[in-house]
Amino acid sequence: TGTMRSLRSISAETLVSHPQVAQQSLDGVAHNLYPLLFKASYLLEQAEVIRVLLEHWPLEEFRLSALLGPRSEPPEDLRDRTCRACLEACVQGLADHVLRAGGPQRLRVADLTGVRDVQVQQCPCGRALGRWGRTELLARTCCQLQAESLVAQRPIRVLADLFVTEGNFEVVVQALGPAGPAPLRVHCLSFRADSLSPSQLLQVLRLAGPGELRRLEVVHNVRLHAGHVQQLLAQVGFPQLASLTLPAKAFDAPPTSTPASDGEDPLLTSIAWELSQMSQLTELCVAFSTLTGKIPELLGPLRTPLRTLDLANCSLNHADMAFLADCSHTTHLEVLDLSGHSLFHLFPSTFFRLLSRAAQTLRVLTMEECSIEDSHVNMLVLALSPCHKLCELRFLGNPLSARALRRLFVALCELPKLQCVEFPVPKDCYPEGTAYPQDELAMSKFDQQKYDVIAEDLRALLHRAGRCDIQVCTPLFGSFDPDIQETSNELGAFLLRAFKAALENFSRALEQME
Numbered sequence: 001t002g003t004m005r006s007l008r009s010i011s012a013e014t015l016v017s018h019p020q021v022a023q024q025s026l027d028g029v030a031h032n033l034y035p036l037l038f039k040a041s042y043l044l045e046q047a048e049v050i051r052v053l054l055e056h057w058p059l060e061e062f063r064l065s066a067l068l069g070p071r072s073e074p075p076e077d078l079r080d081r082t083c084r085a086c087l088e089a090c091v092q093g094l095a096d097h098v099l100r101a102g103g104p105q106r107l108r109v110a111d112l113t114g115v116r117d118v119q120v121q122q123c124p125c126g127r128a129l130g131r132w133g134r135t136e137l138l139a140r141t142c143c144q145l146q147a148e149s150l151v152a153q154r155p156i157r158v159l160a161d162l163f164v165t166e167g168n169f170e171v172v173v174q175a176l177g178p179a180g181p182a183p184l185r186v187h188c189l190s191f192r193a194d195s196l197s198p199s200q201l202l203q204v205l206r207l208a209g210p211g212e213l214r215r216l217e218v219v220h221n222v223r224l225h226a227g228h229v230q231q232l233l234a235q236v237g238f239p240q241l242a243s244l245t246l247p248a249k250a251f252d253a254p255p256t257s258t259p260a261s262d263g264e265d266p267l268l269t270s271i272a273w274e275l276s277q278m279s280q281l282t283e284l285c286v287a288f289s290t291l292t293g294k295i296p297e298l299l300g301p302l303r304t305p306l307r308t309l310d311l312a313n314c315s316l317n318h319a320d321m322a323f324l325a326d327c328s329h330t331t332h333l334e335v336l337d338l339s340g341h342s343l344f345h346l347f348p349s350t351f352f353r354l355l356s357r358a359a360q361t362l363r364v365l366t367m368e369e370c371s372i373e374d375s376h377v378n379m380l381v382l383a384l385s386p387c388h389k390l391c392e393l394r395f396l397g398n399p400l401s402a403r404a405l406r407r408l409f410v411a412l413c414e415l416p417k418l419q420c421v422e423f424p425v426p427k428d429c430y431p432e433g434t435a436y437p438q439d440e441l442a443m444s445k446f447d448q449q450k451y452d453v454i455a456e457d458l459r460a461l462l463h464r465a466g467r468c469d470i471q472v473c474t475p476l477f478g479s480f481d482p483d484i485q486e487t488s489n490e491l492g493a494f495l496l497r498a499f500k501a502a503l504e505n506f507s508r509a510l511e512q513m514e
């Protein structure tokens with residue numbers, strides 16, 4: 001790897017490569033060498049040694065991301081290795097630590113957060129344990145320990161990022177809410193929910209300790225309406241929340257409610273008030289919710305400036321865009337997604353003002369399916385030119401020709417921080433008269449050879465300008481999502497069940513008609 005290895009690292013790696021010797025010599029090892037041996041074991045995937053190290057862990061804290069990070073020896077950054085064997089060994093070792101009869105137990109905090117889920121595992125076994133799997137493993141371990149009759153001792157605080165679906169809901173609920181004293185107390189810093197009913201979500205969040213929660217993502221197959229969201233925020237309460245993601249249609253009115261005649265929306269008012277009580281909130285992602293005309297009321301009362309705002313496909317109108325362009329959040333925005341809005345057709349000057357006010361901070365801009373055409377490229381170039389901090393630009397699904405892309409790419413070379421560009425398949429590669437926005441089938445039917453030539457030409461343009469550092473691509477069916485990857489089977493089954501239920505209702509209705 002080209003990294004200089006210290007004698008300490010080399011010795012540690014040699015020792016842990018002989019698990020039997022390592023285990024026998026642990027008694028004589030100074031306490032401050034445990035972190036070194038742990039990282040060496042993780043690097044070499046010596047699961048047995050990891051487990052024994054955790055069992056005997058002599059320090060008060062075990063913090064996974066700090067132990068695996070680049071500032072500790074050996075020098076590799078191992079935080080993007082979610083090696084199944086190693087992580088299972090960590091959690092089993094933690095259980096052994098609790099079960100170790102009689103020995104002094106020093107460990108007070110085990111922080112399992114801060115590892116990254118990536119597409120390709122660099123570890124020897126190459127098998128990952130994703131966030132969902134880590135959640136289940138930890139929950140199962142907690143439940144097993146609850147079943148042991150242990151001598152009452154101070155519980156270990158376990159900090160974790162949880163990902164809960166119907167598939168692990170029961171075991172997580174049992175792990176979080178033990179009737180009696182539990183040797184491991186899970187403290188949840190970030191929580192992702194998918195494929196749960198609204199009442200299951202409320203139940204598990206109450207147990208997860210919402211007071212400490214920093215990040216809440218409720219996605220895909222959790223069907224919330226505005227009544228649920230209001231209930232969630234008002235009844236559960238998240239004083240420390242910094243980041244909130246809600247699923248599609250989360251601002252729709254409850255099915256039984258009757259719309260107020262005066263245009264007032266008490267649920268929206270209440271949701272906005274609850275959000276305004278969060279003193280740390282800087283990220284709000286509410287894509288695919290209908291928010292036409294509601295943005296001023298939703299974002300106006302917020303106490304803290306937002307740094308991340310995802311309003312993709314929210315059917316924004318002029319009033320919403322005008323508010324966005326002028327509000328105090330805009331000069332702090334780092335990540336902005338306005339996909340699915342005809343920005344240049346409907347709001348050319350407002351969008352221009354929005355970008356010019358966000359230019360000092362904006363790092364990531366997404367404008368997919370925004371009906372950006374060749375005639376808009378000059379304006380787009382002008383709007384992007386002051387965005388000197390921009391690192392990532394995504395604009396898939398726009399009807400742009402190869403010529404317009406070339407013009408745009410020349411301008412992109414001038415953005416010093418730019419690293420990643422996702423550009424659409426040029427219009428020229430589709431049959432004449434293709435309609436936008438495209439469905440997946442239409443999108444996939446393009447002239448691949450023509451595309452390859454144009455993409456190569458665009459890359460060559462960047463290279464000539466000395467910008468080999470900019471990665472360009474066209475991920476037609478989305479980028480890698482580790483959470484979806486891990487739960488796709490369950491998601492598929494969930495959708496199939498929903499479809500089956502819909503069919504059953506349909507045939508029942510048909511029978512009644514007959």
Ligand SMILES: [Zn+2]
Pocket residue numbers: 045083084085086123124125126127
């Ligand atoms: Zn591995």
